Amino acid sequence: MAKRVDNVTVLLPAFNEENGIENAVSEICNYLSQCCRKYEICIVDDGSSDNTWEKIKYLSTIFPVRGIRLSRNFGKESALRAGLEYVKTDYVLIMDSDLQHPPHVIPEMFKMMSEIDADVIDGIKEERGNESLIYKILSLSFYKIFSKLTNINLQHASDFKLLNRKAIDAYLTMTERTLFFRGMSAWIGFKRGYVRYKTHERLVGSSKWSTSGLINLARNAIISFSSSLLHVPTYIGLFFCLFAFVVIVESVYKKFMNQSAEGFPTVIVMLGILGGSILISLGIIGEYLAKIYEEVKRRPTYLISEEINYVKSKRKNNSNSR
Ligand code: UDP
Ligand code: MG
Numbered sequence: 001m002a003k004r005v006d007n008v009t010v011l012l013p014a015f016n017e018e019n020g021i022e023n024a025v026s027e028i029c030n031y032l033s034q035c036c037r038k039y040e041i042c043i044v045d046d047g048s049s050d051n052t053w054e055k056i057k058y059l060s061t062i063f064p065v066r067g068i069r070l071s072r073n074f075g076k077e078s079a080l081r082a083g084l085e086y087v088k089t090d091y092v093l094i095m096d097s098d099l100q101h102p103p104h105v106i107p108e109m110f111k112m113m114s115e116i117d118a119d120v121i122d123g124i125k126e127e128r129g130n131e132s133l134i135y136k137i138l139s140l141s142f143y144k145i146f147s148k149l150t151n152i153n154l155q156h157a158s159d160f161k162l163l164n165r166k167a168i169d170a171y172l173t174m175t176e177r178t179l180f181f182r183g184m185s186a187w188i189g190f191k192r193g194y195v196r197y198k199t200h201e202r203l204v205g206s207s208k209w210s211t212s213g214l215i216n217l218a219r220n221a222i223i224s225f226s227s228s229l230l231h232v233p234t235y236i237g238l239f240f241c242l243f244a245f246v247v248i249v250e251s252v253y254k255k256f257m258n259q260s261a262e263g264f265p266t267v268i269v270m271l272g273i274l275g276g277s278i279l280i281s282l283g284i285i286g287e288y289l290a291k292i293y294e295e296v297k298r299r300p301t302y303l304i305s306e307e308i309n310y311v312k313s314k315r316k317n318n319s320n321s322r
Contacts (some may be wrong), residue, residue, distance in 0.1 A: 005110055007090040008032065008039040012097040013079035014224040018055050019204040025059050027103045028095070035107040040064040043097065044083045047073035053306070060308045061154030067308035076208075077179035077217075078302040080159070084168055086310060093162045094181075098202050101160040105197045109162045110222055112193045119167040119190035123160030126196045142218040149226035152186050160197065161185060177295050178224040180217070187225075223291050230288060240274055 010028055014021055022120050024039055032039045041063065045053045056067040068086055070079060080094060093109065095101040101123060109121045130140075140155075147153045159181055163171070170188040209217075222229070247266060 004035055004037045005091060005114070006036070006038045008036045008093065009087040009089040009091070009094045010039065010041045010095060011080065011083040011087065012041060012043045013083065014043050014048065014052050014056075014097040015047055015076070016048045016050045016052060016078070016206050017205060018048070018051040018095050018279060020202075021052060021055050022059060022240050023203070024097050024099050025063050026066060027099060028106070029063055031103040031106040031174050036108040040066055042066045042068065042083050042087050042090070044079040045069040046079040047071065048078065051232070052192055057308060061104055065308070066310055067306075068310065069306040071303040071305040074302045076159075076182055077215075078191075080181045081179055082302045084172060087168075090165045091162060092168055094159055097157070098205065100200050100202060101158070102197055102200055105160075105195055109195050112195055113162055114165070116193045117191065119164050119195040120185065120188075120192045121162040122186075122192060122194045123158050124194045124196045125158050126154045126156075126198050136215075138218075142221075146183075146218075146222055146225070149222060149228045150183070152183060154182055154186065156314070157182050157186065158199075166190065176224065177293060177299065177301055178220050178299075179301060180221040180224060183221055219287070220291075223287050227288070229284050231307075232284060236277045236281060240277065242272075243270070 043056045053069050059065045113121050143155045236238050
C-alpha cells in the first residue's frame with residue numbers, strides 16, 4: 001500500500017450537473033479517503049442555468065467541498081483554468097463531474113505517482129465509449145492532424161489527470177487566452193506516468209458539447225499550438241509557379257513550332273485552382289490574425305461571481321488581476 005498523501009484537491013468543472021453532482025462527489029470522496037489523508041473538492045460552476053450552484057452550496061455543508069461560480073458559461077477549458085488558479089494544494093486531480101472518469105482509478109493514480117516519483121499522471125482512455133461513427137472519424141482526424149503539426153500525440157489522452165505543484169505552476173506560467181488543457185498539460189513535459197481507464201457512460205444528463213463547440217475546440221487547439229499551417233500558402237504558391245513555368249515553356253515552344261495556341265481550358269483550370277488556393281491561403285492567415293487579435297486584447301478567460309469557502313485575498317494567480 002503506497003503512503004497516503006496530504007493536501008489534495010479534486011477539481012471538477014460542472015455545467016448544468018444538478019442531477020449527478022451529489023453522487024459524483026460522494027463516490028469521489030469514498031475513493032479519496034482510501035489514499036489521501038487530507039483532501040478537498042473544488043467544484044467550478046461554469047455558469048450553470050440549473051440548480052448546480054445550490055447543490056454545491058449544500059454539498060459544502062456535508063463534504064470538504066469548495067466552490068467557484070463563473071459569471072457565465074465560459075466553457076470547460078476556462079473552468080479548468082479558473083480552478084487551477086484558485087487551488088493552492090500540493091496535488092490536483094482533474095476529473096469530469098459526470099463520473100465518466102471512473103473514481104475507482106484514483107488510488108491507482110496516487111500509487112503510480114509515488115512509485116515512479118512522477119509530476120503528472122495521465123488518464124489514458126482505453127476505449128472511446130459509445131460515440132457515434134461520425135464523431136469517432138472526426139476526432140481521429142483531429143488527433144492525426146494535431147500530432148502531425150505539433151508532434152504531441154493526444155490520441156488516447158483525456159482531461160483526467162493528476163498533477164503535482166511543480167506541474168501546476170508550470171502550466172500556470174502559460175498566459176495565453178486560447179486554452180486547451182489537454183495539449184498544454186502535455187506540452188509542459190516533466191516526469192509522467194499513466195493509468196488506463198474505461199470511459200463509463202454518463203449516468204444522468206447528456207454531453208454538454210455541441211458539434212460546433214467541438215469543432216471550435218479542435219480549430220483553436222491546432223491554431224494555437226502550431227504555426228505550420230501558415231507555411232501552406234508558400235507551398236501552394238511554389239506549386240503554381242512551377243505549373244506556370246511549364247505552361248510558359250509549352251506556349252513558347254508551340255509559338256516557335258507555328259502551332260496554334262490552345263490554352264483556353266488551361267487558363268480556366270488555372271484560374272479556378274489559383275482563385276481557390278488564394279482564398280484558402282487568406283483564410284489560414286485570417287485564422288491566425290483572429291487568434292492574435294484575441295490574444296492582444298488580454299481579456300480574462302473567466303470572471304468569478306461567487307465563491308464558497310475561498311478567501312479572496314488569498315488568491316495570487318487569478319487571471320482577472322493579470
Ligand atoms: N463542462 C463545463 N463547461 C462546459 C461544458 C462542460 O464545465 O461548457 C463540464 C461538464 O459539466 C463535465 C465536463 O466538463 O463535468 C465534461 O463535459 P461533458 O460530459 O459534457 O463532455 P463529454 O464527456 O461529452 O466530452
Ligand atoms: Mg462527459
